[in-house]
Amino acid sequence: METDIRQAIHNTVAKNKAVYFSFLKDLIAFDSRILQAGKYGQEKGIQDYLKAYFKKMGATVDAFSPDNDKICGYAGFNPNHTYKDRENVVAVFKGAGGGRSLLMNGHCDIVPPGDETAWTSPPFVCEERSGRFYGRGTTDMKGGLAAAILAAGVLKELGISLAGDLIIESVIDEEGGGNGTIACCDRGYRADGAVIMEPTRMAVMPVNRGAFLARFTVTGKQTHAATKGLGVNAVEKAMRLIEALKETETRWLMTKKHPLLSNPTINIGKIEGGSGASVVPERCTVDFDVEFLPSEYDSDYRLLPVSPQAVKDEIQHCIDLACKGDAWLCEHPVTVDWYQETLCFETDQNEPFVQTALQSCRRILPDTALDGLPCGCDGAPLAHIGKMPVIIMGPGDLEELHTTDESMDSEKFYQAIEVYANLMIDWIGIADSK
Ligand SMILES: [Zn+2]
Structure with missing residues (x-):
């Protein structure tokens, strides 16, 4: 039967x-x-x-x-x-x-x-x-x-x-x-x-891995490119922060592991800023995606749960640190806007x-x-x-x-x-x- x-x-x-x-x-x-x-x-x-x-x-x-x-x-x-x-x-x-x-x-x-x-x-x-x-x-x-x-x-x-x-x-x-x-x-x-x-x-x-979609905006000061020193280039400042995110991603690739999932990643998905070659841009907006794990091995190979909030905090901390090394960004701090999340x-x-x-x-x-x-x-x-x-x-x-x-x-x-x-x-x- x-x-x-x-x-x-x-x-x-x-x-x-x-x-x-x-x-x-x-x-x-x-x-x-x-x-x-x-x-x-x-x-x-x-x-x-x-x-x-x-x-x-x-x-x-x-x-x-x-x-x-x-x-x-x-x-x-x-x-x-x-x-x-x-x-x-x-x-x-x-x-x-x-x-x-x-x-x-x-x-x-x-x-x-x-x-x-x-x-x-x-x-x-x-x-x-x-x-x-x-x-x-x-x-x-x-x-x-x-x-x-x-x-x-x-x-x-x-x-x-x-x-x-x-x-x-x-x-x-x-x-x-x-x-x-x-x-x-x-x-x-x-x-x-x-x-x-x-x-x-x-x-x-x-x-499954979870994902956050996020965005940060860097503000600069607009001038003519010929007097670049009088302005602050928001696109170039944003590049510093992107570099910092890339370093975090590289560290994750080496340290975060799960038995059934590939490593977490950070993808820079969209960059928007500036109005033309001769203008020092006053704004730059960067959209990025963070893929994260529900749990990961600790140093003793125990699988421990990951808090999504801790992932967000780590990214914000990475941005804060990068801002600290820059006088302009210290006075114009950058906050991550988390606009979409898919949890794991x-x-x-x-x-x-x-x-x-x-x-x-x-x-x-x-x-x-x-x-x-x-x-x-x-x-x-x-x-x-x-x-x-x-x-x-x-x-x-x-x-x-x-x-x-x-x-x-x-x-x-x-x-x-x-x-x-x-x-x-x-x-x-x-x-x-x-
Ligand atoms: Zn689907």
């Missing part, structure tokens, strides 16, 4: 490939981009589509917009985002009773495709070429979201009813920092285990949920590894607010994130559907009557 069900799942996925591709195509066709780093977003079309789809599947559907007043107190909250016509959609498939519950979280928003003429095929038309699906959001992460929904569909098609509850969240504004998932946690959605279908090529990742989380590798997910995955992909996600995702709110064991596991490829010609291995997509359907059975359990 047991093996019959696994085989039936496999056969169903094999038989439905064309239908599954067409569902993915539908999702990719929605231009659900965020605007101004998540201040606004165009998620309405895809969320309306999914609402109707979930209802047809027989789920109880809850659609709601994040309420900033309610969620502003949570760590990781991103201020000043607006939520008109932006709803999370949560589908609950009620279990017959007695099993464990599973929550599957995916974001429906995407980053803009950039120069569309640089794409080989249009970003919102999902096309298959030599074993890969192309289109904005294939990897990040409509592919994963679609696979979870389709996995629930496989069980429904086979008439398998689950013992516990299955919750599928299609959230908004993940690319803007994660307010969508924070709002789902605030609304009370919980389960005994949570999967985020972000791209891992189906590796099981119980941990870590689930113990020995948690039954992590082990069950590994097992379910290895039924289909025997070489499945445990690994860590180098970037931020919605895992932190699920773990910290929701207090759930969380893993990241999805069909996309990390190298494809936010790229021109973003794509996903088509076989991985179908395997993900099969893995998720197996995980639903393994973790939630099949209802007794069946």
Whole structure:
């Protein structure tokens, strides 16, 4: 009976490939981009589509917009985002009773495709070429979201009813920092285990690095370049501070280590200053990204938690020190503005949920590894607010994130559907009557 069900799942996925591709195509066709780093977003079309789809599947559907007043107190909250016509959609498939519950979280928003003429095929038309699906959001992460929904569909098609509850969240504004998932946690959605279908090529990742986006502004004094000595060059002052950040990054590369994650980094992402070659600039603004670890080895090789505030303090301290060595900057101190944060989380590798997910995955992909996600995702709110064991596991490829010609291995997509359907059975359990 047991093996019959696994085989039936496999056969169903094999038989439905064309239908599954067409569902993915539908999702990719929605231009659900965020605007101004998540201040606004165009998620309405895809969320309306999914609402109707979930209802047809027989789920109880809850659609709601994040309420900033309610969620502003949570760590990781991103201020000043607006939520008109932006709803999370949560589908609950009620279990017959007695099993464990599973929550599957995916974001429906995407980053803009950039120069569309640089794409080989249009970003919102999902096309298959030599074993890969192309289109904005294939990897990040409509592919994963679609696979979870389709996995629930496989069980429904086979008439398998689950013992516990299955919750599928299609959230908004993940690319803007994660307010969508924070709002789902605030609304009370919980389960005994949570999967985020972000791209891992189906590796099981119980941990991720967090990220801060930050900015500092250096003020100088404007003059003509010919009388440079009378002014203060803000761009050149900013370069001192950038140098200091680079030194901190180098030290981190040598000292900060985690068993599943690569080292933390600081990326100088944008420099803005000056008005022309003949003017000594009076302002320079530098935007940078700090990737940080949830825990790191100390000198005795014990893995100890890292406080995100301590990471911020270290950066500010580095800037303060660099300012101290400069008379002008001593009088015009530079403060870091932390404008976006994506926190990290870590689930113990020995948690039954992590082990069950590994097992379910290895039924289909025997070489499945445990690994860590180098970037931020919605895992932190699920773990910290929701207090759930969380893993990241999805069909996309990390190298494809936010790229021109973003794509996903088509076989991985179908395997993900099969893995998720197996995980639903393994973790939630099949209802007794069946
Ligand atoms: Zn993503």
